[in-house]
Amino acid sequence: MAGESTGHSVRLESLDFEGPLELLVYLVQKNEVDIWDIPIALIAEQFMAYVQAMTPERLESAGEFLLMAATLLRIKSSMLLPRPEIDEEELEDPRRELVLKIIEYQQFREIADHLREHESDRRLVFSKGYREAMEGGEDGPAEPDPERRASLSDLLRAFAELMRDQARERLHRLEPIPVTIEEKAAFVRELLARQGRATFEELFVPGEPRTHWIVTFVALLEMAREGEIRLRQGETFGQIHVYPREVA
Amino acid sequence: MGERDELFDQDAGRRKTIVEALLFAAEEPLSARRIAGILDDATPSLVVDLIADLDADYLREGRAFRIREIAGGYQIVTRPDLAEWVASLHGPGSPPRLSQAALETLAIVAYKQPVTRAELESIRGVGVDGVLRTLVERELVRIAGRAEGIGRPLLYGTTDHFLEYFGLPGLDALPRPDELEVLFADRERQTELELEDEEAGGEPGA
Known part of the structure; x- marks a missing residue:
């Protein structure tokens, strides 16, 4: 049906767009329309055709495409509403917000192109530590290497980073710590039971006082010592993941 | 002497x-x-x-x-x-390159840092969870603190390793937004100029 209304040489459905903005940029370019005067009906139609033809593998991002489709339709309908002539100067173009989003996205795509060039140039010069600077897989290992155990110094480094990042609050009084190691251990257990694993940072509740974080950290050390949890790190200085003991 | x-x-x-x-x-x-x-x-x-x-x-x-x-x-x-x-x-095969998604995300982090995941997702129009995790694991992006406000979300920034990976002297070696030949920018700049004219007190549309 897309082929009937238009005479594109490339079938749109066969192209792969990661997100709705990427598709929009493509449509604006391909139709050679003025970004500030997008023929919204035409673009919406082509956009919908693509969404309808999306393969099941792409469905994970279908939500984002559908949301954009709804936005396009909403803009299209508000464009159809008769507009009082007097207010035309002040009336905001219903497309404006979307257009600014497309332009901003396109800017970053072009910066990404710059980075791609730098990446290529960088690969032509070699030095000590070249492998270290370049290492890692395409999109790297998504899962940490289950063999690599996080050492105590890894843990301490991660914790020190967290604490540094947390807003400093000066304690002027000595107060009893209103939370126990057992409570924090229970919290960690519950989180792991619920989601199977956790990142190190996830265990530190944002907004809690530093004392709570310290207690959480001590609880983690305790649990690791008891063998109740396993701490794994994909690579040196990488993200530390916490697993319950049972999971292989 | x-x-x-x-x-x-x-x-x-x-x-x-x-x-x-x-x-x-x-x-x-x-x-x-x-x-x-x-x-x-x-x-x-x-x-x-x-x-x-x-x-x-x-x-x-x-x-x-x-x-x-x-x-x-x-x-x-x-x-x-x-x-x-x-x-x-170094043996056959060069180290793998970053994906387009990773590069776009890095570009936004580089310019908007410190930036939350929600901001990144809003600009890219897609989820960045997986990409961001990869970038942190590859040490191209680091957690740079937490934002104020609801939920105190994590803030992300680039690392020195990011500069090393791309062979950049510093962040300022990246082009300024006004140096980009952005696809649609001409018209945008034109519009900005028009706006300035109006603000300067000129008769709009004269």
Whole structure:
């Protein structure tokens, strides 16, 4: 049906767009329309055709495409509403917000192109530590290497980073710590039971006082010592993941 | 007078040699300040001069190296035209490149840092969870703190490793937004100018 209304040489459905903005940029370019005067009906139609033809593998991002489709339709309908002539100067173009989003996205795509060039140039010069600077897989290992155990110094480094990042609050009084190691251990257990694993940072509740974080950290050390949890790190200085003991 | 100049030249020559040794032996880019600290009797700006001198020597003598400014430091690197041969040394296949999604996300982090995941997702129009995790794991992006406000979401920023990976001297080596040949920018700039005219008190549309 897309082929009937238009005479594109490339079938749109066969192209792969990661997100709705990427598709929009493509449509604006391909139709050679003025970004500030997008023929919204035409673009919406082509956009919908693509969404309808999306393969099941792409469905994970279908939500984002559908949301954009709804936005396009909403803009299209508000464009159809008769507009009082007097207010035309002040009336905001219903497309404006979307257009600014497309332009901003396109800017970053072009910066990404710059980075791609730098990446290529960088690969032509070699030095000590070249492998270290370049290492890692395409999109790297998504899962940490289950063999690599996080050492105590890894843990301490991660914790020190967290604490540094947390807003400093000066304690002027000595107060009893209103939370126990057992409570924090229970919290960690519950989180792991619920989601199977956790990142190190996830265990530190944002907004809690530093004392709570310290207690959480001590609880983690305790649990690791008891063998109740396993701490794994994909690579040196990488993200530390916490697993319950049972999971292989 | 002449004797003093000679002494000075000897001194400068020796310091240049030391700088060369340090750059050669270092595993990562060395900052001028660090080198100055080791030399003891040199300022960072003198070190920068010595390095420029050394680089000029390499160029003049047709040596295999150049000195590059990377991540706020200096590093001896092989010449780009020798890449073919040096790459063979590293075995077949070059290290994998970053995905388009990773590059776009990095671009936004670089310019908007410190930035939350929600902001990144809003600009890219797609989820960035997986990409962001990968970038943090590859140390191209780091957690740079937490934002104020509801949920205190994590903030992300680029790392020195990011600069090393792309061979950039610093973040300011990236183009400024107004230097980009953005696809649609002409019209946008035009619009901005029109707006300025109106604000300046001119008759709109006159």
